[in-house]
Amino acid sequence: MSMPAPHHAALPRRHRAYLIEAQCEFLRMLREPAFCIPVLIFPAMFYLLFGVLLNHGNAAAAQYLLATYGVFGMMGAAMFGFGVTIATDRERGYLRLRRALPTPTGAPLLAKMAMAMLFAALISLLLAALAAAFGGVRLPAAQWAGLFAVNVGGVLPFAAIGLYAGSLLGANSAPVVLNALYLPMAFLSGLWLPLSMLPDWLAGLAPVWPAYHLSQLALKVVGHDAGAPLWQHLAVLALVAAAGFVLARRRLEAAE
Amino acid sequence: MDSIPATAPLARLHGASRAYGAIPALQDLDLSLQAGQVTALLGANGAGKSTAVGLLLGLLAADSGEVSVLGQPPGSLAARQATGAMLQSAGIPERLEVGELLALVRSGYPHPRSIADCMEMAGLQGLLRRRYGRLSGGQQRRVQFALAICGQPRLLCLDEPTTGLDIEARQALWEAVRGLVAEGCAVLLTTHYLEEAEALAHRVAVIDRGRLLAEGSVDEIRARVSAQRIRCVSSLPTALVAGWPGVREASRDGDRLHIVAEPAEPVLRRLLEADAGVHAMEIGRAGLADAFLALTRPATEAA
Numbered sequence: 194m195s196m197p198a199p200h201h202a203a204l205p206r207r208h209r210a211y212l213i214e215a216q217c218e219f220l221r222m223l224r225e226p227a228f229c230i231p232v233l234i235f236p237a238m239f240y241l242l243f244g245v246l247l248n249h250g251n252a253a254a255a256q257y258l259l260a261t262y263g264v265f266g267m268m269g270a271a272m273f274g275f276g277v278t279i280a281t282d283r284e285r286g287y288l289r290l291r292r293a294l295p296t297p298t299g300a301p302l303l304a305k306m307a308m309a310m311l312f313a314a315l316i317s318l319l320l321a322a323l324a325a326a327f328g329g330v331r332l333p334a335a336q337w338a339g340l341f342a343v344n345v346g347g348v349l350p351f352a353a354i355g356l357y358a359g360s361l362l363g364a365n366s367a368p369v370v371l372n373a374l375y376l377p378m379a380f381l382s383g384l385w386l387p388l389s390m391l392p393d394w395l396a397g398l399a400p401v402w403p404a405y406h407l408s409q410l411a412l413k414v415v416g417h418d419a420g421a422p423l424w425q426h427l428a429v430l431a432l433v434a435a436a437g438f439v440l441a442r443r444r445l446e447a448a449e
Numbered sequence: 450m451d452s453i454p455a456t457a458p459l460a461r462l463h464g465a466s467r468a469y470g471a472i473p474a475l476q477d478l479d480l481s482l483q484a485g486q487v488t489a490l491l492g493a494n495g496a497g498k499s500t501a502v503g504l505l506l507g508l509l510a511a512d513s514g515e516v517s518v519l520g521q522p523p524g525s526l527a528a529r530q531a532t533g534a535m536l537q538s539a540g541i542p543e544r545l546e547v548g549e550l551l552a553l554v555r556s557g558y559p560h561p562r563s564i565a566d567c568m569e570m571a572g573l574q575g576l577l578r579r580r581y582g583r584l585s586g587g588q589q590r591r592v593q594f595a596l597a598i599c600g601q602p603r604l605l606c607l608d609e610p611t612t613g614l615d616i617e618a619r620q621a622l623w624e625a626v627r628g629l630v631a632e633g634c635a636v637l638l639t640t641h642y643l644e645e646a647e648a649l650a651h652r653v654a655v656i657d658r659g660r661l662l663a664e665g666s667v668d669e670i671r672a673r674v675s676a677q678r679i680r681c682v683s684s685l686p687t688a689l690v691a692g693w694p695g696v697r698e699a700s701r702d703g704d705r706l707h708i709v710a711e712p713a714e715p716v717l718r719r720l721l722e723a724d725a726g727v728h729a730m731e732i733g734r735a736g737l738a739d740a741f742l743a744l745t746r747p748a749t750e751a752a
Contacts, residue, residue, distance in 0.1 A: 210556035217545055217553050224544040224580075285540025293506040293536070295529040295557035295600065 210297050214304040222274060222308055227368075232273060232312060236266030237319050243385065245327045253417070254387075255328035259320055260340060260411035261384040266316035267344045268379065268404055271351035272358070272371050274309040279359025280367035283445070302356075309348045317344040332415065339414035347407045350430045353437025354403070360444035378402045388419075403433045459484045459635040460505060460523075460604050465514035466659075467500055474500040475659040477514065482604065487626065487636040489650035491643070491741055497659040498639040499537070502608050505637065506534055518604055530559055533602030537609050539593045543582025547573060547592055550581060551599055558600030570625045571595035572618065586613045594622060598629065605629060605636045611645060623649055643738040653737070657745045667737060674743040677713040681706055681730040685723055693719055705729075709739060 222228050244258035282288045291301060321337060324330035332340075355371065362370055379385060381395060382404035388396040399405040406426040412418035458481035467475045475497045482488050482505075492498050503509035504516050507524020518528035541550060548564065555561035568574055571591045576584065581592060590613055597605060607626070611619040626649055630636060640646055646653055647667055654664040663670055676697055683706045690708060691699040695716050698709040710716040713732060720727055 206556070206559070213553050213556045217542075217549055220549065221542045221544050282540060282542075286536060286538035287540035287542065289508060290534065290536050290539050290541075292524075293508055293529065293532070293534040293606075294554055294596075295526060295532075297557060 207297055211300050211303060214296075214300040215307040218278075218301075218304040218308040219311060222278075222312070228273060228277070232266065232269045233316060233319065235269070236262050236316055237323060239265070239385065240320055240323055241327065244324070248328070250329060252329050252331075255324060255330050256332070256415045257387060257412065257417045259324040259328065259330055260343075260415050260417065261387075261408050263317050263320050263340055263344045264347060264404060264408045264411050265379050265384040266320065267313040267347050268351045268384075268407075269375060270312035270316060271309045271348040272355040272375055273368070274312060275305055275352045275355030276359040276362070276371045277355075277364070277367045278305065279356055279441075280362045281364040283360065284364045288445070306348065306352060309352055310345050313344045313348050314341070317341045336414050340411055343407065343411045343414060347410070347430070350403050350407070350434040350437065353434045353441065356441040357437045357444070360441040378404050381405075382408055384408055403430060406430050458482055460518040460637075461516070462501065462504060462511075463515040463517075465501075465504055465511045465516055467504060467509060467512050473659050475504070475511075475656075478656070478659070478661055480654055480661070480664075482635040482637055483652075484603065484633045484635045485630055486651040487630055487638055487649045488652045488654060489638045489640060489646035490654050490656065491640070491646060492656040493745060495658075496656050496745075498656065499608060500659070501656070502534075502536075502606050502637065502639060505604075506532065506606060530557070530600065531603045532606065533597040533600055533604070534606045535593050535597040535608060535610050537612075539589075539596075541581050541589070541593070541596075544580055546578050546580050547584075547595075548577040550592065551595060554596045555599045558602075560601055562599050562601050564599075567595045567599045570598060570628070572621045572625075587615060587618050590614055591618065591622070594625070598625070603634060605634050607636060607638045607640075609639055609641060611640070611642065619645070643736065643741055647737045655741060655744050662744050670744075671734065671737055671740045674711075674740045676709050676711040676739055676743060678733045678736075678739070679706075679708040679710055679713060679716065679720070679730070680733075681708075681720065681727050683720065683724045683727040685720070685727075689723075690720075 240258060240262040244255050244262065248254050248258070317340065321340070358371055358374070359367060382399055382402040383391065383396070384404060388399055406429045409418045409421065409426050410423070413423065460482040462478050462480040465475060465478045466473065478497070478501060480488070480490070480501065490498050490501060500509065504511050505518065505523055507522070507528060516523050519531050521528040551564050551567055555564070568577060571594045573588070573591055573595055576588065581589060584592065590610070594610060597607065611622055614622065623645070626636060638646065638649060650667055652665065653667055653670045655662045655670065663673060682704050684704070685706060687699040687701050687706065690696055690706065693716060695710050695712055696708055697711055700707045708716060717732070
């Protein structure tokens with residue numbers, strides 16, 4: 194009866210391999226200032242500027258912007274964490290090398306996902322601390338937890354967008370194209386300023402952006418959303434996530 | 450896996466073909482890799498070496514023919530767990546430390562080598578905590594070698610392993626490869642340095658435009674050319690010597706004249722007649738480089 198033994202023996206080793214992969218991915222991003230600084234510092238800086246300093250103590254606005262800047266920050270972590278590293282790793286041959294090695298199936302992707310979620314969690318906690326300390330935001334525990342969950346779970350569709358972009362773009366063009374997508378989408382989805390402050394025709398177009406739908410989920414948590422049903426937003430986000438992963442997979446497999 | 454008899458190849462390509470679109474990269478290639486042997490795959494750029502490596506590693510699928518590693522399809526987990534690879538471009542994340550990279554790659558193998566052994570075999574002592582991006586080109590190459598051997602692979606694919614290494618590091622790597630081969634590892638080596646193939650390889654396969662031109666031991670391959678090298682100190686102009694019958698090639702290095710001739714004897718006679726002052730004469734048989742050129746030249750000229 195030698196069959197079950199290697200299976201059991203292999204199990205912890207496999208888990209360990211996934212864990213080491215995630216650890217390496219996180220360290221790699223943490224040590225990359227070109228990623229860390231914009232992804233961690235910009236949302237916090239923008240929130241302090243628009244949500245606290247220019248807001249003059251409007252608690253509702255501070256709540257609203259806490260929700261939308263959380264989404265803004267998380268989007269950056271997911272899109273850049275996936276897009277730029279995939280483009281670089283693909284272009285420089287690291288993905289090819291890893292495919293030749295006994296890398297557990299899906300481990301690099303899962304590791305990136307865990308890394309992006311961890312950064313989303315850090316951003317979420319950082320903004321929550323700023324909102325509570327300087328923005329005068331007071332929320333019940335369930336709402337803090339809700340915002341945290343939206344930010345961490347929201348990684349999926351934006352990781353998919355980043356992954357697809359990374360499967361198409363070169364290492365040098367990836368950050369440029371991602372920024373050209375990220376910053377306008379954040380603005381047009383009402384993440385920087387409430388949509389009511391944009392011209393009507395622009396505000397009316399907001400539902401074409403996935404970021405709008407995620408921000409509506411976050412705003413729903415604090416009771417500032419536009420009132421569309423939850424399932425609509427979830428459906429759009431699920432569709433974006435599925436489309437991004439399927440398209441990226443096809444691209445990456447066709448690479449050779 | 451232990452049931453495979455010692456004489457069966459550890460990995461083989463059998464009638465393997467692969468095209469990129471309409472362009473054939475490999476045609477009907479047969480190649481067997483034996484345990485405890487280094488097989489050198491030689492060919493000009495674009496001859497199909499990297500395609501052969503890609504097939505063996507499961508990075509590419511063969512359009513036709515068979516490829517197997519330890520009786521398994523290449524790219525299967527069992528095959529990958531028995532294989533180590535050093536590719537031409539590795540693109541390793543620059544912000545990870547050597548020790549982190551080793552831990553990462555080791556984690557996929559069932560019986561990895563200890564980190565200390567990997568570091569020693571690759572000549573990386575003292576660099577465990579150094580970030581990959583802060584290493585010199587040669588040190589990075591050695592890290593790639595360490596990653597290739599860290600899983601105690603039974604098949605090791607080295608694609609141009611010593612490009613960018615100085616002579617000392619190159620010889621240290623050769624020594625490590627010899628050690629692995631003595632343990633029974635099968636090694637596939639592609640290289641631009643023919644002296645590397647000469648120093649390491651038990652068998653040599655020469656490919657050109659995706660086709661196998663010759664396969665055999667280093668001596669067998671060298672014996673396929675009867676050309677000989679003549680070196681001497683002579684003031685004769687190279688253009689004159691190059692025009693003599695039997696002279697394949699004449700070149701000058703300071704006051705030394707180098708001639709590749711086939712056959713050598715008439716050229717020697719003429720050399721002595723033409724230049725009374727000729728001295729310090731040496732005659733040697735062709736090296737692997739000459740054999741390689743002779744084998745691939747007809748195909749190149751036909752184009």
